[in-house]
Amino acid sequence: xxxxxxxxxxxxxxxxxxxxxxxxxxxxxxxxxxxxxxxxxxxxxxxxxxxxxxxxxxxxxxxxxxxxxxxxxxxxxxxxxxxxxxxxxxxxxxxxxxxxxxxxxxxxxxxxxxxx
Amino acid sequence: xxxxxxxxxxxxxxxxxxxxxxxxxxxxxxxxxxxxxxxxxxxxxxxxxxxxxxxxxxxxxxxxxxxxxxxxxxxxxxxxxxxxxxxxxxxxxxxxxxxxxxxxxxxxx
Numbered sequence: 001x002x003x004x005x006x007x008x009x010x011x012x013x014x015x016x017x018x019x020x021x022x023x024x025x026x027x028x029x030x031x032x033x034x035x036x037x038x039x040x041x042x043x044x045x046x047x048x049x050x051x052x053x054x055x056x057x058x059x060x061x062x063x064x065x066x067x068x069x070x071x072x073x074x075x076x077x078x079x080x081x082x083x084x085x086x087x088x089x090x091x092x093x094x095x096x097x098x099x100x101x102x103x104x105x106x107x108x109x110x111x112x113x114x115x116x
Numbered sequence: 117x118x119x120x121x122x123x124x125x126x127x128x129x130x131x132x133x134x135x136x137x138x139x140x141x142x143x144x145x146x147x148x149x150x151x152x153x154x155x156x157x158x159x160x161x162x163x164x165x166x167x168x169x170x171x172x173x174x175x176x177x178x179x180x181x182x183x184x185x186x187x188x189x190x191x192x193x194x195x196x197x198x199x200x201x202x203x204x205x206x207x208x209x210x211x212x213x214x215x216x217x218x219x220x221x222x223x224x225x
Binding site: 004106110112 | 148152154157158159160161162165203209210212213214215216217218
C-alpha cells in the first residue's frame with residue numbers, strides 16, 4: 001500500500017514552453033502533497049506544500065507564478081513549470097501524506113525534466 | 117525543525133553491518149528522527165523512524181542516544197542493493213520533511 005506515482009517519468013521540452021507533471025496517490029487519500037526539486041549531486045529541496053482545495057504554500061525563493069501547483073482532488077496534485085528554461089532542468093519529486101497515517105510521507109519515483 | 121549532520125560518504129563491505137551516524141544536537145522534545153534513503157534517480161524510500169526508544173524493523177535498526185542528540189542507523193547485513201544516499205531528518209509530527217546532504221553509502225563486494 002501507500003504508493004505514489006508520477007507522470008511522466010521523464011520529459012524533454014523546449015525553452016519557453018510549459019510542462020505539467022502529475023502526482024497521484026494510488027491507494028490512499030492525501031490531503032497534503034509536497035513538491036521537491038533535486039539538482040544533480042544535491043539533496044532534495046522542498047518547493048511547496050499543496051493542500052487539497054486550497055492554494056499551495058511555497059518555500060522562500062520559489063516563484064509561485066513559475067511553478068503552478070494545483071491540488072484539485074485527494075489523489076492528484078499537478079506541478080506546471082511555466083516558460084521553462086534550461087536552468088529548470090532537474091529531478092522533480094512529489095510526496096503525499098496519507099490521511100490515515102499523517103506521521104508518514106510517501107514519495108513518488110520522480111520526474112526528470114530536461115529543457116533544451 | 118532541528119538540523120542534522122552526517123558524514124558525506126561511507127564504505128561498507130558486503131555482508132557486514134553498516135552503521136550510519138547522525139548528529140542532531142538541537143533536537144527538540146517533540147521531534148522524531150527519520151531515516152530515508154535514495155537510490156540513484158529514484159524517489160526517497162522510508163526506512164525507519166523513532167522518538168527516543170531504539171527501533172527495529174525488517175530493513176534496519178535505529179539507535180538513539182539517551183540525550184537524543186545523535187543516532188545511528190544500522191543495516192545489519194549490507195548488500196550491494198543498499199548502495200544509496202541515506203538521509204537523517206529530524207521533524208516534529210505534522211511538519212514538512214527538510215532534507216540535509218545525507219551520507220552516500222557504497223557497499224563494496
